[in-house]
Amino acid sequence: MKSNGFKKSVVVMGGGTGIYPVVSALKNLPVKVTTIIAVSDSGGSTGRIRDEFGFPPVGDLRQSLAALADTKSQEWIQKLLLYRFEKGNGLSGHNLGNLILTALQDMTGSTTEALNIARNVFRISGSVIPVTESSVQLEIHYTDGSIAIGEHILDEQTENPKTIASVRLTPDCVLNPAAAKALVEADHIIIGPGDFYASLLAVLTASGLKDAFKKTKAEITYILNLMTRHTQTKDMSALDHIIKIEEAIGRKLSHVLQNSEPVTSAMLSQYAEQHEYVVVDDTKSDDKRIIKASLLEKRKIDQSEADAVHRSLLRHDGEKLLPVLEKLLDL
Template sequence: MTQPFKHKVTVIGGGTGIFPVTQALQRLSTDICSIIAVSDSGGSTGRIRDEFGFQPVGDLRQSLAALAEDEAHTWIRQLLLYRFNKGSGLKGHNLGNLILTALQDMTGSTSEALFQAQRIFRIDGTVIPATQQDVDLKIKYQDGTVVVGEDSLNEQSRPTKKIDRVSLVPNCRLSQPAKLAIQQAELIVIGPGDLYGSVLAALAPSGVRPAFKNSSAEVMYVVNLMTSAAQTHNMTAAQHLTEVEKAVGKRVDHVLINSARIPPKVIKLYQANQEFPVEDDLGNDQRAIRADVISQVVHQPSDQDNLKRSLLRHDSAKLEQVFAKLLKDTPV
């Protein structure tokens, strides 16, 4: 029996940001490969990483859960996302993180742990760490300050400090599976998500630029809905785009930006933290795709989760419509 044709799509970023992107593409029956940053050092992931010394699994687990989109995987998705709300040792931990950590311990490899998780849970799609090495995010600010650790970006003591660049320490290479996923894709979707902590962290390993150079894929960048006080204070859409293009070494083909009005009550919540809607200053740039892509559901943070999460997120159903048209127009 002939297998139905599937467009090969590679998604790059972190777990929470690209969750709705992955869900949207999964509904379109695409062949999805997610390349995920592995420099996370906060929350449940950070606690497990400190104790076991393995690569962080939080964003990898989020990406697996996003691939478990269909009704048959409902309980699997809920298990991967389940967070304990009591227990002196378990409170705040995510069950999916513990499962992946156990598989890392059993297999001795993050990549093998992911492969076995995908096989056990019968998940259609692939999740790949951006690098095989254990790394931390190094952040250099324009005033010369240097800090190490992705969790330092969550500190609200730097709302006006501008980031100059981020890198990974120690120096590392793009994993071979990630390299192939970039080179063999028809469409590459970058973001959304924390610009420096997730998106650029996933694009920081050496070898990323040559991989993009040797890829014929169309590249889309999904602009964040809101700025981040600790990372992108007052940065416009064009400034976000510039940072991404510097990382990949080429112009992207499409830039998706929200055109819908954000509810004033939501804006007010963000303004309390010096965060605002990302300004659309792309003007007549023909690459800009403007669409209503915001979710009407405002995320309610868990009391057991000590990390700051986005209240406003992209809507997977609305993203699905954008991707469907884009893939229809993509040459096979």
């Protein structure tokens, strides 16, 4: 039994939207939850604020705070952090939580300190850690030898996208010491789901990360994405995803959590319009690491007209993840 009644320490890695249902499920279990979040976002409200203030982007960090918020006794906190202005000169498209965190960054000069203050003010349990304290951009290397800078480029829709060979953070940066400590001390590490290159690989490329994974005794679970992303994972199978994650962390995964629930034909058609499809399952039937379960969110995901970033319509369901994670963590 960990301190404060927690049975285990769990670290979740990724971006804000993708891991939201995972964090929402875990906060209902007797575990200490720490999220390690990508800070290379350059689109939407986050990108606009980043351009003006020069601080590391806070959008995914804010999403993680909202996921950890106590919705039973303080539902307004989550709503406040997620509120997006849909009108107002200069305000339209901005997220209130992003503005609050940016103000705290400006006051303290530190993203980590800004997050700690926000946690205390909003009485949020769990920790949110930026993968690095540096202000970085995503550098995308394509198989044709070309290079692009900026995560927002992966949101730009194109008929024939280039194939990504790898991504890195620029300028070179080191893993946040708080993130390294959390990884080494964790009982279980969960990676994903989320945009494969823009969020997952972006959080797995900081210098020192492989060393932390080498030192930790934690079991490592990867939650496989539901659909491909045309500008990121076109034609990538389940095994392709798994192999690249293992290359990034420098070791084998303990478990891979995969959705087994069929996607409706209407939703498939909607995704096909964007050249995006269900991730092909080419995992081996005798691979005991693969855990298949019904994980689809049934609720229709609505996107604010003021939100400039392309969001996934299909999500993992936090309520369905809850019993699966409880069993996986052996609680």
